[in-house]
Structure formats: C-alpha cells, structure tokens
Amino acid sequence: MSDNCLKKWVLRTAIALLGFPVVLPVFAQQELLLHSSPEIWHSNATNPAFFPEEKKFVLGLPGQALDASHSGSITYGDVFVKNGNRTVVDFGGIIDKLDSSNKVQFDQRVETVSLGVRLPFRLALQAGHAMRFSGAAVYPRSLPQLLWNGNGPYIGEELAIAPSASLARFNEWSLGLSRKIGTVNVGARVKYLTGTNALSTDPAHASASVYTSPDIYQLTLNTDYAFYSSSIITAFDTSGYGFDLQFADFRSVTFTRNTGLAFDLGLHARIGERLSLDASVLDIGGKITWDTDSDYYISQGTYTYEGQVFPGVDIVNGADNLNFETKLDSLNDIFKFSRTATSFETALPLRAYAGVNFDLTKKFELGISGYLSDRPGTENDTYALGASARYQIIKPLTVAAMISINQRNAANLGLQVFLRPGPVQLYFTSDNLLSAFNPANNPAVNFRFGAALAL
Amino acid sequence: MIPNKNLLCQIFFVAVLFWISCTKVNLDNAELGDxxxxxxxxxxxxxxxxxxxxxxxxxDTLSGDTIFVNPDNSVTLFYSGDVAEKKASDIFGFLQVGIFPMGDSVITTVIPGPTGVGVRVVDLKAGTLYFSLINTLQDTVTGYFDLPQMTKNGVPFRTSSFTVAPGKSWNSGVIDVADHRLNMNNNQLSFRYFAYTPNGNRVKVPNLSGFDVGVAFSNLKFSYLEGNWGNQEYQLTRDTIEIDINQTNLKGDVRVTNPKVTMRILNSWGFPTRGVIKYLGFIGQNGEEIPLNSTVFQQSPNGTRYVDFAYPLWSAGEVGQTKYTDIDLDNTNSNIADIFNSQPTRLIYEVDGISNANSDPDVIGFLTDESAIRLQIRVELLLEGSVxxxxxxxxxxxxxxxxxxxxxxxxxxxxxxxxxxxxxxxxxxxxxxxxxxxxxxxxxxxxxxxxxxxxxxxxxxxxxxxxxxxxxxxxxxxxxxxxxxxxxxxxxxxxxxxxxxxxxxxxxxxxxxxxxxxxxxxxxxxxx
Structure with a gap:
C-alpha cells in the first residue's frame, strides 16, 4: 500500500537526516563559561594560548562536551518517547509547535587525551586528541506531518519533505605551541583531521515533495534531491516497498584516508594585576576531504501514481476486470538514488572567542565572554555573549555562574563547578544550567565535563 | 569536609556519566509511535x-446490425433485414430442353419463353443443338439443316452436309450454340432442311415415325433476353427485423426523435416492376401488431399499396445498369414516431412484384443473366431523443x-x-x-x-x-x-x-x- 511506502520512505529519510545525530550520546557543552576559566586545562580547547598558571605539566583526561539545540521549543523528549521497551518516534505532540522550517544543530566534542608541557624560553607545548561530531539540519514541518498524520489531511497541498543537513564526525589530532611575550601569551595550534563519517546534502538538489490530488488522491512524488555521504549510507535497498537505508557501521576509527587541516590562534593577555583579556579564532581553514566510501547520491524524477487505468471499452465489454493491483513497485523507481563514487569536502564551522576577566578579590572574579560560530553554507550561525561571576569557596572548589544571551534565548543561566583536589582537575560546566540536568526536555542543551591532572 | 565534598562530586560525575549512557538511543529500528x-x-x-x-x-446480441458514426459524430443505429434478392432467371424461365419433330422441310414453332413475355432476341451463352434424319426414301439423299434466325457474328446457322442411304440415319452430333443469337418473332423460330436425290431434286423425307426427322435443344442458357413484357405477379420477399433496443428487463421511457424505416430497391431488371406492399407493420412489446401507415405509397383501386421501382430502360440503352429506389418512412409521412415511442420489438414486411403492371403492350424490356432485384428494409435510428x-x-x-x-x-x-x-x-x-x-x-x-x-x-x-x-x-x-x-x-x-x-x-x-x-x-x- 502507498501508506507503507510513504511511511517507510519518509521515516527512513527522517532518521537518516534528522535522527542520525541521536545515535550518539546526547551530551556536550557550549564553551562560553569554560572559556572564561583559563585555569581549567580543557579550556585550552577554546584558546591555544590558555595554559593553567603556575602549572608546568598537564595531562588532560577524558572529557565530553555538547552544544545542541532545536529551533522553537521542541525537546528531545518530545520526539523520542518510551513505549515499553522501545523508543519510538512520536511527532504527535510537536507538530503544532514546529515552524514551517526547523533547525537542529549540534557540536559534540569528546576529549580523549591531551598533554601540556612548559618549556624553556616561556614556551609551552600542547598536544592532544579529540573526537568531534558537528552537524546541522533544516527540515520542513511537513516532513513529520506526513510521517505522523499520513497524506490524507493534506489533500491538495504540496508537502515539501526534503531536509537539508550537513554533519561530520572526525578525529582531531592537535599540536600547539604558545609563548609568553611580556604579559601576553600567544598560542597557535595545528590540527590534523581524520574524518570517519560525513553527510552533506547538495543545495543544488534539495527538493522532494509529495502532492495528493483532491481529485481521487493521485499521488505525485517529485524529487530533485542529492547528498554526499562518506561511510554513512552504504546502500539503498529498493527491493520492497519504499526503500531501506543501509547504514555503515559506526565504529570509532581514528585514522582514515579522509584528512584535512585546521588551525587555531589565540592570545591571552594580563593587564595589570586584575584584568585579563583573551581572544581566539578556531578551526581556521578547517576542511576535510572525504575519500573513503564517499559517494554522491541523487534522486531526480516525477512520478504520479494514478491507480489502475482500465480501458473503458474493456470494462463495458466485460473483457477486463477491476483488479485493484497497486503498482507501487514503480515508486521505487522514482526514489531510486543513483550512486556515484566521488570525493567531497566539508568545512568546519569557524569559531571565535573573546573575553575579559576582572579580579575583584583574590577569590571573586567577574568576566565577560563572547562566542561566534560561522557554519559555512548554512543558516545555523550561532553566537553567545555572557557575563560571569566566579567565586572560590574553598581552595579546591570554585563555582561560577553566568548570564548569557544567544541566538535562541535572551537569558541563559550557566553554572560551573570546578574541583581541584590536589593536582586533579574535575569540572562540570554548562551555559544553560536547566538543560544540563534535564537535557531530554529542553530544546537547547549545553554542558561539558572533564578531568585533568595538572602539576 | 573536603573528602566528603570530593565524594559528593564523584557521585555527581558518576551520575552524569550514568545519565549519558541512559540517553543513548539507537534508532536503527526506529518506528513511529501509536x-x-x-x-x-x-x-x-x-x-x-x-x-x-x-x-x-x-x-452485442444483434448480429448484422450496425452502429454508424456520422461525420458530425452523431450516431445512427441501423437494424437491417436480410437482403432479398430475386434474379430474373429465378422468375423468368426460358427453354432449356426441347424436341421438335419436323414433318416438313420447314417448320415454325413457338419456343416457350418467360410467361407473358414476347421474346424477340435471345443471346445464348450455353446450350446445344442436335439434328437427326432417318432416310425413309428409296433414294440416297444429300443435304443440310439450317436455322436462319440463329446467327453468330451475323452468319446464319447451317449444319454440315449429309448423305444418307435409304434406310440409314444421320445426325449432326451435339452442336454448341454458345454465343449465338436467336432473332425470334414473338417467340417463333423456324427450322429447315434441304434434302436432294441423286438427280438433284429437292425432296421431303417422310417422317413416318414422327421422330425420323427432328431437332432438339438442350441446356439452353441466355445471357440476354429481349421482348415485349407482359403482366405477371410474383413473390419478392418476406422478412422480419428484430429491433428491440432495450436489451434488459428494466423499464424505461425511450423517445427517438426521428426514427425512419428505409426501403431500398436495387433493380437491374429491364422492364417496369411494381412493388406491392402485402404487409408492413411492427410488433409491439406485448405482441400486438402495429401497422406502419404511410402516405409515401401509392394505392391501387383495390386498396393495395404499391411503389413502382425504377428500372433501366431498353430504349435508353441502359442494359446492365442498376436503378435505385429509396423509400423513406419517417414522421413526416408515416406513423412511425408514434410506433417507436411504444418501443416495438420487430418489423415484419412482405413485398410482391408485378411486371408491366399497367399491361402496356408496347413495353420493350430486357433481362440479362445478372439482372436482379435486391430489396432491403432497415430501421434507422439517429440517436437523438430522450430517455x-x-x-x-x-x-x-x-x-x-x-x-x-x-x-x-x-x-x-x-x-x-x-x-x-x-x-x-x-x-x-x-x-x-x-x-x-x-x-x-x-x-x-x-x-x-x-x-x-x-x-x-x-x-x-x-x-x-x-x-x-x-x-x-x-x-x-x-x-x-x-x-x-x-x-x-x-x-x-x-x-x-x-x-x-x-x-x-x-x-x-x-x-x-x-x-x-x-x-x-x-x-x-x-x-x-
């Protein structure tokens, strides 16, 4: 039946291009509050000039960060609900909340290990490895509408169902050097990138629509849709109704033939006893060329399913019968993606941080931080600006709070807990505290945690 | 205090890690919810x-009927009866076999022709002639037979010569007379023989037995026959046309705006023929007879309805031509519209013919072996009406x-x-x-x-x-x-x-x- 076909096709597409991010842990950090804490080793990820003061050797232990959001008020928990032992996709409660066009973005960073060593001549060397997963998607409201309600309620309407998406999962191998020049610490870092998975829709072929005629519900399916994939989609199975996407195995691979470079620059200046300034630009020129299992998939065509067409003269003569055989196999033809092996490039979002901190007392500090992210080719640029206060309750325990504004929300309350039992650094930080403890029920999620050993 | 705080923090981080693992969702088998x-x-x-x-x-059940799409896309239904064809030779017979004893050296006999027809010219296309003679004289006789009214290419017919001894016989053998013409005078034909004794005297051979001298015709067939046509009545056709346009048992009112019954006569008989309408009427849905009355027919003093068919004129040299007579019965000249409103089921008709109905003695007519009258009646319904x-x-x-x-x-x-x-x-x-x-x-x-x-x-x-x-x-x-x-x-x-x-x-x-x-x-x- 066509309902099966439509459902499967749209559902698979949705999972592939929207649901894909959630196969990974829903967890991470927006870096604004972290960035305001240079004494935390992992803040070095936001500025290569950061190096904890008075420390000569730092071993970065694992840490994770996630900054993710959905436009509007849609939360993860709205969409994915438990049904017994299953997690099912439930669009019932969100369709009315969706805009005509909706955005999802996420940046995930998993620090595996890193190292920092102070060298003679006021130099400091840094190296590390991190796994990053970055993506954004824009999808029309009509996609979940069609999935959830069927095409019946949308007779006479052309439903655009094509999402656009760009996502990449890759390893970041970094090597950096910083030098203190006067009171200014200047840092630079080169990052060797090895990509593991990528998916990027082609803006030149970004349409797919379903039209149900008010006549007798003839279905017109129109596609001009294409995307690049590397090690994500391995095949389309069109043997049954609709098609099944065959996903690649998402194993962690550290070295691949998908390589690229990116550069970070930063400075951290102390002006006087109480004031410090910092600025950084990250992922400069960041780009990965995808060669491994990289393909270009494109589907183009218009297909109108009009049901069976009986020759009238045969019906009149009784020579034919009304056989309601639904020839939906031909639907496969319209959705059949042609696959061409090709290499392609994805660009990393260019990010920039800037901040100023002022020590009111030895234990109490105020700061202002700003963040910009430019995601090439998408409308998912982000920004954040926050004011923070930091207080050292006891020597091993510092807490910080931040009020920030970003493109989603005018008032985000952030919190940071920083523990320093001896040489150990443990921290948890979030630019959006409420979401941090209940990420499934917030449209924007932002937090980071990690550990380090600093001597 | 501090160790306790560390413990709390450690618990917190463990909890966070646990939450992370809990929020992992694998949608490889994702399904939509209820x-x-x-x-x-x-x-x-x-x-x-x-x-x-x-x-x-x-x-579909009326084989032989047709639906005709007119140039303007209108549709005409034709319900046709069988084509009734009467060949002239079926009605107007001519001598096929005849034996004519010759009691004299010249005899004139009447050749049986079509009833009421005074034949004057016959073109033969087949047949044979046979002459025989038994010499009943005491002398040998020599001579020949001839038939001056039968010619071929203008040459009168004459047999080969014979010489017959006394008491002996002679015959001409079978003579093919195809392609010969008989020029008769009101069906009369004269045969002659010329017999001579050795001294040159023409003699008559006594026909003692009645069959000693004679001539015989066999299998004569004409290709053309011409003569004065008399008055003769004969049957032409009787047929039935099924016209039930409602194939179902369902009821309905059908009104056809202009139904027609058309009668077409194709006539190549070369003499005047009158079609006499013996019966023309419909059978209604309940079996009742509904006469089809029309002013298009002429009426004889005895009340018989008739129509004179067009025919090819001998005087105009129209031998071999076919003349058409079309008779249309419609709502202007008949009660057919009323009849069709009652949805008749069949049309029955019977037509006879009369030659030279006016008994004109001066009528010169002809027949060929192909001459025929074809008569067809059909019901013509232009699908214009209401139901x-x-x-x-x-x-x-x-x-x-x-x-x-x-x-x-x-x-x-x-x-x-x-x-x-x-x-x-x-x-x-x-x-x-x-x-x-x-x-x-x-x-x-x-x-x-x-x-x-x-x-x-x-x-x-x-x-x-x-x-x-x-x-x-x-x-x-x-x-x-x-x-x-x-x-x-x-x-x-x-x-x-x-x-x-x-x-x-x-x-x-x-x-x-x-x-x-x-x-x-x-x-x-x-x-x-």
Whole structure:
C-alpha cells in the first residue's frame, strides 16, 4: 500500500537526516563559561594560548562536551518517547509547535587525551586528541506531518519533505605551541583531521515533495534531491516497498584516508594585576576531504501514481476486470538514488572567542565572554555573549555562574563547578544550567565535563 | 569536609556519566509511535466513450446490425433485414430442353419463353443443338439443316452436309450454340432442311415415325433476353427485423426523435416492376401488431399499396445498369414516431412484384443473366431523443487480491470517493451490487439504495457542451470493507439513464461523448 511506502520512505529519510545525530550520546557543552576559566586545562580547547598558571605539566583526561539545540521549543523528549521497551518516534505532540522550517544543530566534542608541557624560553607545548561530531539540519514541518498524520489531511497541498543537513564526525589530532611575550601569551595550534563519517546534502538538489490530488488522491512524488555521504549510507535497498537505508557501521576509527587541516590562534593577555583579556579564532581553514566510501547520491524524477487505468471499452465489454493491483513497485523507481563514487569536502564551522576577566578579590572574579560560530553554507550561525561571576569557596572548589544571551534565548543561566583536589582537575560546566540536568526536555542543551591532572 | 565534598562530586560525575549512557538511543529500528493516520490514494480510473457503450448495450446480441458514426459524430443505429434478392432467371424461365419433330422441310414453332413475355432476341451463352434424319426414301439423299434466325457474328446457322442411304440415319452430333443469337418473332423460330436425290431434286423425307426427322435443344442458357413484357405477379420477399433496443428487463421511457424505416430497391431488371406492399407493420412489446401507415405509397383501386421501382430502360440503352429506389418512412409521412415511442420489438414486411403492371403492350424490356432485384428494409435510428430511467445492466469481475498488502488489522474506516466527469447528456442513477463467486449479492455500494452516479453535462441544442463532475463518498467501517474485500468477486451494475432535464428535451448522443469514472480511497489506519 502507498501508506507503507510513504511511511517507510519518509521515516527512513527522517532518521537518516534528522535522527542520525541521536545515535550518539546526547551530551556536550557550549564553551562560553569554560572559556572564561583559563585555569581549567580543557579550556585550552577554546584558546591555544590558555595554559593553567603556575602549572608546568598537564595531562588532560577524558572529557565530553555538547552544544545542541532545536529551533522553537521542541525537546528531545518530545520526539523520542518510551513505549515499553522501545523508543519510538512520536511527532504527535510537536507538530503544532514546529515552524514551517526547523533547525537542529549540534557540536559534540569528546576529549580523549591531551598533554601540556612548559618549556624553556616561556614556551609551552600542547598536544592532544579529540573526537568531534558537528552537524546541522533544516527540515520542513511537513516532513513529520506526513510521517505522523499520513497524506490524507493534506489533500491538495504540496508537502515539501526534503531536509537539508550537513554533519561530520572526525578525529582531531592537535599540536600547539604558545609563548609568553611580556604579559601576553600567544598560542597557535595545528590540527590534523581524520574524518570517519560525513553527510552533506547538495543545495543544488534539495527538493522532494509529495502532492495528493483532491481529485481521487493521485499521488505525485517529485524529487530533485542529492547528498554526499562518506561511510554513512552504504546502500539503498529498493527491493520492497519504499526503500531501506543501509547504514555503515559506526565504529570509532581514528585514522582514515579522509584528512584535512585546521588551525587555531589565540592570545591571552594580563593587564595589570586584575584584568585579563583573551581572544581566539578556531578551526581556521578547517576542511576535510572525504575519500573513503564517499559517494554522491541523487534522486531526480516525477512520478504520479494514478491507480489502475482500465480501458473503458474493456470494462463495458466485460473483457477486463477491476483488479485493484497497486503498482507501487514503480515508486521505487522514482526514489531510486543513483550512486556515484566521488570525493567531497566539508568545512568546519569557524569559531571565535573573546573575553575579559576582572579580579575583584583574590577569590571573586567577574568576566565577560563572547562566542561566534560561522557554519559555512548554512543558516545555523550561532553566537553567545555572557557575563560571569566566579567565586572560590574553598581552595579546591570554585563555582561560577553566568548570564548569557544567544541566538535562541535572551537569558541563559550557566553554572560551573570546578574541583581541584590536589593536582586533579574535575569540572562540570554548562551555559544553560536547566538543560544540563534535564537535557531530554529542553530544546537547547549545553554542558561539558572533564578531568585533568595538572602539576 | 573536603573528602566528603570530593565524594559528593564523584557521585555527581558518576551520575552524569550514568545519565549519558541512559540517553543513548539507537534508532536503527526506529518506528513511529501509536497513532491514527489518514492515507489517501487512487484506486482506478476509466474512460468510457458513448460509442463503445452503445456498441455493447445495443449491438452485442444483434448480429448484422450496425452502429454508424456520422461525420458530425452523431450516431445512427441501423437494424437491417436480410437482403432479398430475386434474379430474373429465378422468375423468368426460358427453354432449356426441347424436341421438335419436323414433318416438313420447314417448320415454325413457338419456343416457350418467360410467361407473358414476347421474346424477340435471345443471346445464348450455353446450350446445344442436335439434328437427326432417318432416310425413309428409296433414294440416297444429300443435304443440310439450317436455322436462319440463329446467327453468330451475323452468319446464319447451317449444319454440315449429309448423305444418307435409304434406310440409314444421320445426325449432326451435339452442336454448341454458345454465343449465338436467336432473332425470334414473338417467340417463333423456324427450322429447315434441304434434302436432294441423286438427280438433284429437292425432296421431303417422310417422317413416318414422327421422330425420323427432328431437332432438339438442350441446356439452353441466355445471357440476354429481349421482348415485349407482359403482366405477371410474383413473390419478392418476406422478412422480419428484430429491433428491440432495450436489451434488459428494466423499464424505461425511450423517445427517438426521428426514427425512419428505409426501403431500398436495387433493380437491374429491364422492364417496369411494381412493388406491392402485402404487409408492413411492427410488433409491439406485448405482441400486438402495429401497422406502419404511410402516405409515401401509392394505392391501387383495390386498396393495395404499391411503389413502382425504377428500372433501366431498353430504349435508353441502359442494359446492365442498376436503378435505385429509396423509400423513406419517417414522421413526416408515416406513423412511425408514434410506433417507436411504444418501443416495438420487430418489423415484419412482405413485398410482391408485378411486371408491366399497367399491361402496356408496347413495353420493350430486357433481362440479362445478372439482372436482379435486391430489396432491403432497415430501421434507422439517429440517436437523438430522450430517455427516462432507461435501464441497463452489466457485470464486471472484481479482484481485490492486489490490496492484500493492506493490513486490515489496523484499519478503522475507509471512505471511497467515486467521481464521474460526464461529457454525455445523460444522468445516471445506479447501484453496484457486490457479488460473491456464486453470484449472490454480499453488499451494495450505496447503503441507501441507488444514487446519482453522474449528472448530465450541460446541453446546448441537444448536444453536450462540457463536462459535469459528480462526487460520491462511500464510507465503510473496517468490518464491512473487509467483508467486501474478501468475498466480492464481481460487481453487478444496475444503472438507469435519463437524458438532460429529466428526459423532457431531446438530446443527441455523439460517439465521442465520454464519461470518466474513477475512484480513490482514504484509509484511516491505526498504527501500533
């Protein structure tokens, strides 16, 4: 039946291009509050000039960060609900909340290990490895509408169902050097990138629509849709109704033939006893060329399913019968993606941080931080600006709070807990505290945690 | 204190890590949650042309009848009787075999010709002649026979010479007379023989036995015969034409605007022939006889209706030509319109012929071996008229097996959408009965009885000018739909035609008038 076909096709597409991010842990950090804490080793990820003061050797232990959001008020928990032992996709409660066009973005960073060593001549060397997963998607409201309600309620309407998406999962191998020049610490870092998975829709072929005629519900399916994939989609199975996407195995691979470079620059200046300034630009020129299992998939065509067409003269003569055989196999033809092996490039979002901190007392500090992210080719640029206060309750325990504004929300309350039992650094930080403890029920999620050993 | 705080922090981080693991979701087998979705898709469409429909409804049991699409796309139904052909040779016989004893050396005899015909010229295309002589004299005789009225290429016929001794016999053998012409005088033909004794005297051979001297004809066939035609009456044809245009047991009022009965006579007989209408009438639906009266026929003093057929004139050199006589009986010269309003079932006619009905002695006529009168009567109905609740029935096989993939378990309801786009000047009301494999009804499409399936197209001057769309929505709950889907094997369609404006005005049915019939379905399905 066509309902099966439509459902499967749209559902698979949705999972592939929207649901894909959630196969990974829903967890991470927006870096604004972290960035305001240079004494935390992992803040070095936001500025290569950061190096904890008075420390000569730092071993970065694992840490994770996630900054993710959905436009509007849609939360993860709205969409994915438990049904017994299953997690099912439930669009019932969100369709009315969706805009005509909706955005999802996420940046995930998993620090595996890193190292920092102070060298003679006021130099400091840094190296590390991190796994990053970055993506954004824009999808029309009509996609979940069609999935959830069927095409019946949308007779006479052309439903655009094509999402656009760009996502990449890759390893970041970094090597950096910083030098203190006067009171200014200047840092630079080169990052060797090895990509593991990528998916990027082609803006030149970004349409797919379903039209149900008010006549007798003839279905017109129109596609001009294409995307690049590397090690994500391995095949389309069109043997049954609709098609099944065959996903690649998402194993962690550290070295691949998908390589690229990116550069970070930063400075951290102390002006006087109480004031410090910092600025950084990250992922400069960041780009990965995808060669491994990289393909270009494109589907183009218009297909109108009009049901069976009986020759009238045969019906009149009784020579034919009304056989309601639904020839939906031909639907496969319209959705059949042609696959061409090709290499392609994805660009990393260019990010920039800037901040100023002022020590009111030895234990109490105020700061202002700003963040910009430019995601090439998408409308998912982000920004954040926050004011923070930091207080050292006891020597091993510092807490910080931040009020920030970003493109989603005018008032985000952030919190940071920083523990320093001896040489150990443990921290948890979030630019959006409420979401941090209940990420499934917030449209924007932002937090980071990690550990380090600093001597 | 500090160790306690560290412990709290450690617990906190463990909790966070635990939460992370809990929020991992694998959507490789993701499914949509429980919901009721509404799916709509098309089932079928078909376009039925009026011409095709008429062929099926009106023509499938009437072999020999025709539906003719006129240049303006109007449609004419012809119900025709058999072509009655009478060859002249079937009626007007000519001598085939004859034996003529010759009691004298010259005899003149009357050759039997067609009754009432004074033959004067006959062209023979086949036949033989045979002369014989037994010498009853005491002397040997020599001589020959001749037939001066029979010529070939202008040369009179004469046999070869004979010499016959006394008591001996002679015969000419079989002589082929094909391609010879007989020039007769009012059917009279003279035979002669010339016999001489050895001394040169012409003598007469006594015909003692009556067959000693004679001539015989055998298998004579003419290709042309000419003469004075007399008055003769003969039977031409009697036939029946079935004209039941309502093939069903359903009732309906049918009005045909201008029905016609046409009679066409093709005549190559070269003499005047009068067609006498012995019987012309219809049989009504209840078997009653309805005479077809018309002013187009002439009437003799004794009340006989007749028509004189056109014929080729000998005097005009029209030998071999065919002349046509068309007689149209319509509502201007007959009561046929009234008859057709009562939906007659057959036409019966009987026609006889009379040659030279006026007994004109000066009529010179002719026949050839191909001369014939062909007479055909047909009923001609231009499909222009009106019907009201005119019924038709049709059974169409159904096969829902292709919908087996529609899992009925989750179906809450279905709604069929039946659409007609009607380009004919006809309303159709009807009902579709779903039948099982034994033909027993299991359900019907419309629960409230027959419904308006399609509405007449707009009509101007009796002709459909556009299309009219009619939509019917048929809702079924899951159980009813499932029952039909699993048991119905055929659809018995019982439909009733009514022309535009409730059959009050005549409309014209054009062959390319068409109706599109199509159906879609909406299924409300619970997915769990």
């Amino acid at each position: 919901r009721t979705a509404d799916f709509a898709f098309p089932l079928f469409s078909t376009e039925i042309k009026l011409g095709d429909l008429l062929v099926n409804l009106l023509n 009201r609740n005119f019924g038709a029935e049709q059974t169409v096989p159904l096969d829902f097996s292709g919908m087996s993939s529609l899992d009925s378990a989750g179906i809450e309801s279905v709604e069929f959408k039946l659409v007609t786009e009607n380009g004919t000047p006809v309303d159709i009301d009807g009902q579709i009965y779903f039948q099982d494999e034994t033909g027993q009804p299991v359900d019907s499409l419309f629960e409230r009885g027959q419904s308006k399936i399609m509405t007449s197209a707009p009509v101007s001057n009796g002709v459909a000018t556009d299309q009219t769309r009619t939509e019917n929505f048929i809702s079924m709950n899951a159980a009813r739909f499932d029952h039909i889907r699993q048991t119905a094997r055929s659809a018995f369609m019982k439909i009733f035609f009514t022309t535009a404006e409730n059959g009050q005005v005549p409309v014209r049915f054009l062959a390319d008038d068409s109706t599109t019939l199509k159906m879609g379905i909406r299924v409300k399905k619970r997915s769990e």
